[in-house]
Structure formats: structure tokens, C-alpha cells
Amino acid sequence: MPEGKIIKALSGFYYVFDRGKVYQCRGRGVFRKQKISPLVGDNVIFQAENEQEGYILEIKERKNELLRPPVANIDQAILISSAVEPDFSTVLLDRFLVLVEFNHIQPVICLTKMDLLSAEAEGVIKAYANQYEAIGYEVVLTSSEKGMGIDRLLPYLDGKISVFAGQSGVGKSSLLNALKPDLALKTSDISTHLGRGKHTTRHVELLPVGNGLVADTPGFSSLELLDIEAEQLSACFPELQKASEQCKFRGCLHLKEPKCAVKAGVQTGDIQPYRYDHYLDFLREIKERKPRY
Known part of the structure; x- marks a missing residue:
């Protein structure tokens, strides 16, 4: 079976590029049952009689997704x-x-x-x-x-x-x-x-x-931090992550903990205050997030 890459998704069709040609494909019903949606950028195995009628049979493992x-x-x-x-x-x-x-x-x-x-x-x-x-x-x-x-x-x-x-x-x-x-x-x-x-x-x-x-990609003005947990957030700020290696307590959230290297970095100017403020805002947002079941 040929393997290609989805380069466009529109109105329920997936356009798969393979060796210089683009094939218009639909996803198999099994994806809906498994609650999997093919995404642009996916590497897929597909079957196509011609360039207008094809089916995606398998989605290869993703290295990341948004x-x-x-x-x-x-x-x-x-x-x-x-x-x-x-x-x-x-x-x-x-x-x-x-x-x-x-x-x-x-x-x-x-x-x-x-x-x-x-x-x-x-x-x-x-x-x-x-x-x-x-x-x-x-x-x-x-x-x-x-x-x-x-x-x-x-x-x-x-x-x-x-x-x-x-x-x-x-x-x-x-x-x-x-x-x-x-x-x-x-x-x-x-x-x-x-x-x-x-x-x-x-x-x-x-x-x-x-x-x-x-x-x-379509423009948007709000981005929710749905999948990030409180203890994962500081790793998403490289300068906080680096400073946190010197924090006294492992798992320090850089709030009120004593001997916090991140707070010290803000005081010395090594960490920009607005970056730390944004970290605190995002942390508050994560903590106030309603649990999902």
C-alpha cells in the first residue's frame, strides 16, 4: 500500500501527497469509532483507485500534534x-x-x-x-x-x-x-x-x-492551557527551568517556597519580571481549571 502525507484537510476530504501526485481521500469509519481524526501533516497509508477516490487506511505514529x-x-x-x-x-x-x-x-x-x-x-x-x-x-x-x-x-x-x-x-x-x-x-x-x-x-x-x-493556519485569539499540569509549567519557560535547578526544594512552584532560585533570578534581573508574572498568571489559570473527566 502507498504511503503519503496529508497536506490539506477540507470538508471531510484529506488530500494526500505521494510522489508528485495529490490524492483526494476520505478517512475510514474506524477512525471515528476510535475517536481519531486524521490531521494535516500526518503520514498515512492509503488506497486509491485514482486521484479522486481514495481511503486513508492507517495513520502512522505522530511525533507531536496540535x-x-x-x-x-x-x-x-x-x-x-x-x-x-x-x-x-x-x-x-x-x-x-x-x-x-x-x-x-x-x-x-x-x-x-x-x-x-x-x-x-x-x-x-x-x-x-x-x-x-x-x-x-x-x-x-x-x-x-x-x-x-x-x-x-x-x-x-x-x-x-x-x-x-x-x-x-x-x-x-x-x-x-x-x-x-x-x-x-x-x-x-x-x-x-x-x-x-x-x-x-x-x-x-x-x-x-x-x-x-x-x-x-486560521488565526485565533485565545489559547487554553488544557493539557499542562502545574508542575510542568516552569519547564515551558527555559530561563525558569534553568534557574529551578538551584531551587532548594524539588518540585518548587516558585511561589512562596524558601530559597527559590527563580524568585532570586527575578530580583537580580536575570529573569524578566513580566515573564515571571506571566508564569504566575498561567499557573493560576491551570490551578483554577475545572477538572475534565
């Missing part, structure tokens, strides 16, 4: 935040970072719309970029309108499956169009009434960009 956006076997996440319109949000970026760190996906931070900033605001954004780079993250500053940073971002995509993820309106589709103009993806202006972008991407699809595949 449910929002629904995509599997991701090598890296390009986390897109706008510098302005909508305004840059460290708390939203940190929420994305926590989710991809938890799923063991390599993040690259991409800040868009740099051309719209005043000189003073640009200095503020660059200071944030330096802080995230000091933690160990890759940060790329871009402007799709001016072509800024595009050449620097392209090599990150080589030979990888990347997911482009970010809040609605941050310019994901514009950025992809700048990376590969013949995609001609739809873009839309920011809604002045709501202060956020209209959703222009309706489904998940792997697109060939540079020498890799990119998942352009």
Missing part, C-alpha cells in the same frame, strides 16, 4: 506577533511559547509590521527582541510591505514542516505572500470596530515555501 491549529509532525513553529495593529503583546507571545515548548516544537519568534513603528516604538520592540534572544529564542524582525527580514526568515524553513501561528490580524498571510508571492493568499485589513483582524484563512494546508512546507 489541536488548535490541527496539524501534526511539526518541526518548528513560526510564532508571529505584530509590532503594532494589533499592538505587541508579551503575554500572548508567552502563551504561544508555552504551548509549543510543551509540545516539544522548536519556536522562532517573528515580529511583523516593523515599518509602521515610530523610532521610539521601534526601540521598545527591539529591546523586547533582545530580551527574548537572551533567553535563547530566535527572533526575526520583518515587514511584509517593505520586504524587511524576508531573506533572514527563509532559511529557517529549509527542509522542515513549519506552522505559522499567531493572533488574527498579525499578518500571517501577508508574510507568506512576501516569502512566496505566487501563493496569492487572501489578506484583510484590521477591523477598526473590533481592533483585530478578520479571519482570512479557513482551513489548514501545507504549502511549499522555500525548501520546506509551511502550514498556514
Whole structure:
């Protein structure tokens, strides 16, 4: 049986790429009974009489998966935040970072719309970029309108499956169009009434960009920390994880415990106070989460 990769899911059909051809397939009923949904990025065994009529028979083991956006076997996440319109949000970026760190996906931070900033605001954004780079993250500053940073971002995509993820309106589709103009993806202006972008991407699809595949995903503005437990959270903040090795108590949650190296790091400036505040906010959210049965 042939083996391929799902590159698009739309209206109950899964489009499987194998040796230069794309086969339109349906999932077998057994997947519904097992409560398994094929995802874009899945490696699958399929059967097809022709390019229009095929069935997915088996989903190969995934190395990772995200449910929002629904995509599997991701090598890296390009986390897109706008510098302005909508305004840059460290708390939203940190929420994305926590989710991809938890799923063991390599993040690259991409800040868009740099051309719209005043000189003073640009200095503020660059200071944030330096802080995230000091933690160990890759940060790329871009402007799709001016072509800024595009050449620097392209090599990150080589030979990888990347997911482009970010809040609605941050310019994901514009950025992809700048990376590969013949995609001609739809873009839309920011809604002045709501202060956020209209959703222009309706489904998940792997697109060939540079020498890799990119998942352009529907925009969304809320990310729930559903699967992360309280004791797992600090590992999703690399600088907290590193500092926690020096905490007196194993399993320290960095709240009121004595001789906590994380709290000491905040005091000395080795850990940014806003990152620690976000950790506390997320920890509170996890602890207040209603149990699922």
C-alpha cells in the first residue's frame, strides 16, 4: 500500500501527497469509532483507485500534534506577533511559547509590521527582541510591505514542516505572500470596530515555501492551557527551568517556597519580571481549571 502525507484537510476530504501526485481521500469509519481524526501533516497509508477516490487506511505514529491549529509532525513553529495593529503583546507571545515548548516544537519568534513603528516604538520592540534572544529564542524582525527580514526568515524553513501561528490580524498571510508571492493568499485589513483582524484563512494546508512546507493556519485569539499540569509549567519557560535547578526544594512552584532560585533570578534581573508574572498568571489559570473527566 502507498504511503503519503496529508497536506490539506477540507470538508471531510484529506488530500494526500505521494510522489508528485495529490490524492483526494476520505478517512475510514474506524477512525471515528476510535475517536481519531486524521490531521494535516500526518503520514498515512492509503488506497486509491485514482486521484479522486481514495481511503486513508492507517495513520502512522505522530511525533507531536496540535489541536488548535490541527496539524501534526511539526518541526518548528513560526510564532508571529505584530509590532503594532494589533499592538505587541508579551503575554500572548508567552502563551504561544508555552504551548509549543510543551509540545516539544522548536519556536522562532517573528515580529511583523516593523515599518509602521515610530523610532521610539521601534526601540521598545527591539529591546523586547533582545530580551527574548537572551533567553535563547530566535527572533526575526520583518515587514511584509517593505520586504524587511524576508531573506533572514527563509532559511529557517529549509527542509522542515513549519506552522505559522499567531493572533488574527498579525499578518500571517501577508508574510507568506512576501516569502512566496505566487501563493496569492487572501489578506484583510484590521477591523477598526473590533481592533483585530478578520479571519482570512479557513482551513489548514501545507504549502511549499522555500525548501520546506509551511502550514498556514486560521488565526485565533485565545489559547487554553488544557493539557499542562502545574508542575510542568516552569519547564515551558527555559530561563525558569534553568534557574529551578538551584531551587532548594524539588518540585518548587516558585511561589512562596524558601530559597527559590527563580524568585532570586527575578530580583537580580536575570529573569524578566513580566515573564515571571506571566508564569504566575498561567499557573493560576491551570490551578483554577475545572477538572475534565
